[in-house]
Amino acid sequence: MRVMAQMGMVMNLDKCIGCHTCSVTCKQAWTNRTGVEYVWFNNVETRPGQGYPRTYEDQEKWKGGWEVGRNGKLRLRTGSRLKRLLTIFSNPIQPSIDDYYEPWTYDYETLTNAPLQEHTPVARPRSLLSNEPMKVEWSANWDDDLGGAPELTQADPVLQKISAQVKQQFEQTYMFYLPRICEHCINPSCAASCPSGAIYKREEDGIVLVDQDRCRGWRMCVTGCPYKKVYFNHRTGKAEKCTFCFPRVEVGIPTVCSETCVGRLRYIGVVLYDADRVLEAASTPDEQDLYQAQRSVLLDPDDPQVVRAAEQAGIPRDWIDAAQRSPIHALINRYEVALPLHPEYRTMPMVWYIPPLSPVVDALTGTGHDGEDAGNIFGAIESLRIPVEYLAELFTAGDTGRVTGVLRKLGAMRSYMRDLNLGRPADESIAAAVGMTGRDIQDMHRLLAVAKYDERYVIPTAHAEQGPEREEYDSGCSLDYDGGPGMGGWGPFGETSGGSTPIAVENFHMLAARQTTDTLAAPGDREQRVNLLNWDGKGSPVGLFPPQPHERPGPHGEDGGGVGPDSPAVTDPKP
Amino acid sequence: MNALDVVLWVILPYISLAVFVVGHYWRYRYDKFGWTTRSTQLYERRLLRWGSPLFHFGILFVLLGHVMGLGIPKSWTDAVGLSEQTYHALAIGVGAIAGIGTLAGLAILIYRRRTVGPVFSATTKNDKLMYVVLTATILFGMSNTVLGVLGHEGVDYRDTVSPWFRSIFYFSPDPELMREAGLGFQLHALSALVLFAIWPFTRLVHVFSAPLGYFTRPYIVYRSRDTELGNRAAPRGWDRVGGGRR
Ligand code: SF4
Ligand code: SF4
Numbered sequence: 001m002r003v004m005a006q007m008g009m010v011m012n013l014d015k016c017i018g019c020h021t022c023s024v025t026c027k028q029a030w031t032n033r034t035g036v037e038y039v040w041f042n043n044v045e046t047r048p049g050q051g052y053p054r055t056y057e058d059q060e061k062w063k064g065g066w067e068v069g070r071n072g073k074l075r076l077r078t079g080s081r082l083k084r085l086l087t088i089f090s091n092p093i094q095p096s097i098d099d100y101y102e103p104w105t106y107d108y109e110t111l112t113n114a115p116l117q118e119h120t121p122v123a124r125p126r127s128l129l130s131n132e133p134m135k136v137e138w139s140a141n142w143d144d145d146l147g148g149a150p151e152l153t154q155a156d157p158v159l160q161k162i163s164a165q166v167k168q169q170f171e172q173t174y175m176f177y178l179p180r181i182c183e184h185c186i187n188p189s190c191a192a193s194c195p196s197g198a199i200y201k202r203e204e205d206g207i208v209l210v211d212q213d214r215c216r217g218w219r220m221c222v223t224g225c226p227y228k229k230v231y232f233n234h235r236t237g238k239a240e241k242c243t244f245c246f247p248r249v250e251v252g253i254p255t256v257c258s259e260t261c262v263g264r265l266r267y268i269g270v271v272l273y274d275a276d277r278v279l280e281a282a283s284t285p286d287e288q289d290l291y292q293a294q295r296s297v298l299l300d301p302d303d304p305q306v307v308r309a310a311e312q313a314g315i316p317r318d319w320i321d322a323a324q325r326s327p328i329h330a331l332i333n334r335y336e337v338a339l340p341l342h343p344e345y346r347t348m349p350m351v352w353y354i355p356p357l358s359p360v361v362d363a364l365t366g367t368g369h370d371g372e373d374a375g376n377i378f379g380a381i382e383s384l385r386i387p388v389e390y391l392a393e394l395f396t397a398g399d400t401g402r403v404t405g406v407l408r409k410l411g412a413m414r415s416y417m418r419d420l421n422l423g424r425p426a427d428e429s430i431a432a433a434v435g436m437t438g439r440d441i442q443d444m445h446r447l448l449a450v451a452k453y454d455e456r457y458v459i460p461t462a463h464a465e466q467g468p469e470r471e472e473y474d475s476g477c478s479l480d481y482d483g484g485p486g487m488g489g490w491g492p493f494g495e496t497s498g499g500s501t502p503i504a505v506e507n508f509h510m511l512a513a514r515q516t517t518d519t520l521a522a523p524g525d526r527e528q529r530v531n532l533l534n535w536d537g538k539g540s541p542v543g544l545f546p547p548q549p550h551e552r553p554g555p556h557g558e559d560g561g562g563v564g565p566d567s568p569a570v571t572d573p574k575p
Numbered sequence: 576m577n578a579l580d581v582v583l584w585v586i587l588p589y590i591s592l593a594v595f596v597v598g599h600y601w602r603y604r605y606d607k608f609g610w611t612t613r614s615t616q617l618y619e620r621r622l623l624r625w626g627s628p629l630f631h632f633g634i635l636f637v638l639l640g641h642v643m644g645l646g647i648p649k650s651w652t653d654a655v656g657l658s659e660q661t662y663h664a665l666a667i668g669v670g671a672i673a674g675i676g677t678l679a680g681l682a683i684l685i686y687r688r689r690t691v692g693p694v695f696s697a698t699t700k701n702d703k704l705m706y707v708v709l710t711a712t713i714l715f716g717m718s719n720t721v722l723g724v725l726g727h728e729g730v731d732y733r734d735t736v737s738p739w740f741r742s743i744f745y746f747s748p749d750p751e752l753m754r755e756a757g758l759g760f761q762l763h764a765l766s767a768l769v770l771f772a773i774w775p776f777t778r779l780v781h782v783f784s785a786p787l788g789y790f791t792r793p794y795i796v797y798r799s800r801d802t803e804l805g806n807r808a809a810p811r812g813w814d815r816v817g818g819g820r821r
Contacts, residue, residue, distance in 0.1 A: 081789055088786075089627040090616065097617050097693075129618065130692030192794035195786030200796040213607035216784040217614050234697065237613030250800075462800060 002275040003299060003310040005319050006186060006206030007244060007268065007459075008328045008350040009255075010338045011179055012448055014358050014410070015263035018145065018177035020044050022257035022266075026181075029256045030243070035235025037103035037128045040140050041242035042257045044179045048156045048390065049143040053099040056228040057342065058157040063093050064226030065189050065345030066282060074283045074346065076192055076224060084220050085195060091219050095228065101138040103128040129234075146175055158393045174363075174387045176356045178394075181257060182229040182242035183341065183349030184208050186273060186297070187282045190241070193224025199239070204462065205270070206350065207244045215239050226345035250462035264451050269326030269458045270319060271350075272299040272310055282346045287397035290343035297348070298333060301326070322460040327447060328352070335436075335444045337406050339395035354448070355391045355403055357410040360384055372418050374430045377411035409434045413448070416441050583765065584750035588743050591768040598775030599783065612781040618693040622683055630680025636673035637716075640666065645740045649733045667723050674717045681710060705777040708770045715763035722759060736760050 026042035045051045056062060063077040078084055078093070106123035114121035127134040143152045153159065188208050191199040198214035199221055201207070210221075210230070217237040221230040230241045245255035249268075253259070258266035274297055281293035299306045301323035310320050323329065331338040331354065338352035357377075364380045365371035381388065381404055388407070392400040412434040419427055420442075431438045447455060603610065616623055644666060652662055685706065688694050719732075739752035753761060774780070 085786065085789060089631040090620070090624045092624070094616055094620070096620050127693075130696055132692055188795060191796055194796075195789040196784065197786075197788065197792055197796050200798040202800045203797050204800045213610075215611065216781060216786070217611040218786065219614055219616060232614070232617050234615070234617050234693075236608070237611035238608075 001299075001306075001309045003272050003306065003313045003315060004206065004275045005204065005310075005315050005323065006271050006273055006350055007184065007249060008206075008271055008352065009181070009258070010267040010328050010331045010352045010354065012263075012265040012267070012354040013176055013178065013356040014354065015265035016044070016177040016179055016356075017263055018044055018046065019262050020141070021260050021262050022179055023140075025260040026242075026257050029245070031240075033235075034128075035233040036231060036240060038097065038100045038140075039231040039233075039240065041229070041231075042179065042181045043140055044177050045141065046144050046146055047176055047178050047394070048149075048153045048159045048174075049146070050152060050155050052140045053095045053228050054138075055155055055157050056095075056226075059226055059345070061093070062095070062226070062228070063223060064228065065224075065347055066187070066192075067346070068283055068285060072283065072285065074279065076189055077226075078193065078220070078223055084193065088195065088218055088220070091223055093223050094219055094232075095222065097129065097234075098138070101140060101142070102134060104134055104136055107133075158390060161393050161398070162389050174359045174390065176359060178341075178353075179257075180227065180229070180341070181255075181351060182208065182225075182244070183227055183347065183351045184242075184244055186294075186348035186350060187278055187346065188225075189345070189347050190221040190225040190230045193220040194218070194239075195220055199230075199241075202246075205246075205249070207246050207249075208241070209243060209246070210239050210241055212236075212238050212240075226342065226347060227349070249459055252459045252461040254457045254459060258457065264456065267327040267331065267447075267456050269328035270323045270460060271326060271329050271332070272301050272306060272315070272320075272323050273297050274299055278348065282348055287344040288399040290346065291340060291396050291399070291402060294340060294343060294348050295333060298329070300333070301329060316460070316463050319460045322458050325458045327456060327458060330447060335409065335440065335447075337409055337444070337448075339402065339406065341394060342397075343395075344397040353395060354410070355395060355406055357407050357414070359387055360407065360411075361414070372414050374412060374415035374427070374433070377415065378408055378433070381407045381411060405434075409436065409444075412436070413441050413445055417445050417449070580750040580754055583761075584739065584753040585748045587765075587768050588748065591772040592743070595771045595774055598772075599780065602775050602780060610780055610784065611778070612784075613697075613778050615694045615697055618697070619687060619691045622687040622691070626680050626683030626687060628680070629676050630684055633673050633675075633677030633680055636669065637677055640670050640673065644733065645737050648737070648741070663723070667720060670720050671724060674713075674720055677713060678717060681713060685710070701777055705773060705779060708766060708773060709779075712763065712766040712770050715759065715766055719759045719763055730755060730757050730760075732756065732760055736764065 023040050023042045023044055027040060030041055031037075031039045040052065043052045051057060056064075059065060059077060065077055066074050067077050069075045076084075104125045104127050107126055108123050110121050111123050124133055125136050126132065142148065146153065184207055186206065188199070188201060191201060191208060194215075195218045196214050196216045198211045198216070200209060200211060202209065215238040217232070217239070219232055219239070221239050221241075222228070222232055224230075230239050232238075233240050245257075248255060248259075254266070254268050258268055277297050281290075281297045284290050284293040299310075301307070301310075301320060307320055310323075311317070328338075332352055337354050339355060340349050340352050342349070360380050361371040361377065363384055364376055369376045369380075371377070388400050388403050389398075391407075392398050392403045396402045412430050416427065416430045416438065419425065419430075426438050428438050431441050436444075446452075688698055688706075735752045735756040739749055739756070742749045742752070753764065756764075
C-alpha cells in the first residue's frame, strides 16, 4: 500500500442555479488575458446540451482519455507514443477555435466617437483573434437554459446514447446545470499524452499542473484530456489548465469558484488513496464497475492501518486529520451519494457530483402529487426513466441502478427531514428504506443542506518544511523595476520571452513595505512605472498625469495647485 | 585568398557558430517560457494539416542529406565502393524529393500565414525575418540541387563545400575551398550562416525540443510541490483581453 493524498471536490447539483458566478470569478482570477480569451477553466453547462467545447464527450470523435486494449492493458485512446510523436506536426484531432468559440469584443469606441446621426450608433462585435468584424454565432454557453433546443440539444453525445423515443420529449422533462473544472484526475491522461513531460501531478496534494517552462506547445494534452480541460494559450504557445487555485489552497482557503459559489454547493477536502492500485482499478474491464473500482482505491482514513501507512509515506498528521474530517470522503464513501463524472474515461476523476433530485420532485409536483412524500418520490424515481438514464450516462457509465440508489437517498432525506421540521415524529422506516439510520440522514442533511463554511471546506495547509521554501518567497521582488526582467511586458524577443515573477510576491512585498514606511509608496529616486495595483492612495503615482504646472513656471508665477507627488495637501495619510 | 574570403569563410562562420551555441545556452537559461513551437493549429487546421507535415518531414530528410553530404568525406564512400555516379544519383534523387516536399510545405505554410487572419496577426517581426532567411536558404539550396539534376553543376560540392565545412570544426578553416565552390553554393552557405546566427533568437529553437525522452519516461509524472514549482503567472502573459496585440 502506497498512500497518497489528493485534493478533491464534490458539487451538489441540486443547488446549482446556473448563475455562472463561478465561471466569471475564475475567469477574472486566471484567464482574463490575451491568448486565453476563449478559455474557461470553470464552465457551467446546461444539460442536456452540447457542452464546451461542443460535443467534447464524444470520445469516438475526440479520442480523449484511456481505453482497455485487446490485451486487457490500459492505453491512451490516441494510440501509441510513437503515433503521437508522428502526428506532432499537425495534431489530427485537436479541437479548433470554432469548437470552443471565437472570442470577441465590441467596438465600444463608436458609441462615444460617432458623429451626430439619426440612428443610435451600435458597437459591433470584433474578433479578438483577427481584429476583424465578425458574426457572433457560438460561445461557451450558447445553449444555456436549453437555448436552441431541440435542434442544438440533439447533438448532445450523452443524449445520443439514450433510446430514441425517450429523447423526443426530453427537453420538456428535465434540465439541470453541470459546473465543470479540471478533474485533477488520479490517472491523468493529459499528463500521459504530454511529450515533454511538462504536465505533472503534485505528490503532496495531487493537483495536476502544467509547468510553463517545460511546455513546448505540442498540444497533445488538449487531445488527451477527455474533459477537454487543458487549453492552448494561442498567445504564449503553451498549454494552460485549471490550477485548483493552488496558491489559495496551499494556505487553506478554498478555490475561487468554491468561495464565490452562490449556491454554496461545492465541497473541498482531502482523500487518501492507494497509488499502487490505481492502474489495476483503471483497467477494470467492465465500464460500469469503474465507479466501484475507483471508490475502492480511496482508503478509509479512520482505519488505523491506513493511518500508519500514511504516516510512513510522510503524510503530515494534520493532513490525515483533514482526511478524516473530509466532506469529500463523507459524500463519496460514507453516504455514497457523490458520483464521478464519466468514470468510463478511466482517468479516475476527482471532482465528483451529487446528481440532482429537484427535477424529479418538480415533475412530481407538476402532476399534483406531494413531491416530498417518500412513497411518491421513490415511485417517481423508478418511473421517470429519462432523468435516471441521462444521469447514469454522465456518472456511472450507464448503470441506472446506482443513480436510482443515490436519488432515493436524497429523496429519503427530504421526506425524513420534512417530518422533523414540521414537528412530526421521525419516520425511521424512510431511513431504513435506503439503508441508512436517522442519525446518518441528519448528518448528511447537515452537510448538504446546512452546509457550514468550515464543514464544506476542510483544507489542510501546505507544509513548507516538506521541501525547500516555496518559490513565492525566495525570489523577492528585486527585479521589480521598469525594464527589469520581472516587469510587465515581454523580454527581448517580444512575445512570451524573459524571466518570470511569482504570483503573489509583488503584492506581498509591496504590502509589507507599505505597512512599515512613512514615505510615499514610490520613492522619487527609484525607477518606477504607473502601478495602480500597489498604489496606496497617497499622492498620485508618478507618470499617471502629465507634468504639473508648478514644474513649469505658471502664467502668474504661482503654484499650479496640481495634485502632484510633492503637493503637501494630498500626501497626508488618509483617515 | 583575399580579405573578403577570410571574412566570409573564416570569420563569419565562427561568429555564427558562437552566436548559435552561446545564444541557445543563454535563451534556455533566461527564456524557458518563450521556448515553444507557438503552434497556430488552434486558428486553422485544414491547410496546416498538409503544410506542416510536408515541411517538417521534408526538412528532416534534408537534414539527413546534409549530415551525409557534409559530414562524410568522399574517401569514405569511395572506400565502401559507392561510385561517384550512384552517390550523386542517390543524393540528388532523395534530395530533390525531400526538397520538393519541404518547399511545397513551406509554400502552403507561408500562404496560410499570409491569408488566414488570426495566423497573420500572430506573426511577429521576428517570425517574418526568420521566414525570409529560412526561405532564402532553402531556395538557394534547392536551386543547387536543380542545377545538379540538370547537369550544370560546375564543381563537386564534396570536393569544396564539404571539406571546408569540416575544416571549420577542426579549426583549420580553408577559405580557398569555398572560393572555388561557385556562386550557388556560396549563397546557400552564406544564408545558412545568417540563419544559424539568428536561430537561437527565433521560434526555431523548438527544433531542440524534439521530445525523444517521451519514449522512456513513465506516463504520469509526479513532482513534489516545491522542487522547481513554477509559481508562474506574474505580469507576463497576463495582458488584459484585447490589450496590446503585438
Ligand atoms: S480532467 Fe484535468 S487532470 Fe484529468 S485529464 Fe483532463 S486536464 Fe488532466
Ligand atoms: S456559482 Fe455555484 S450556483 Fe452559480 S453556476 Fe457556479 S456552481 Fe452553479
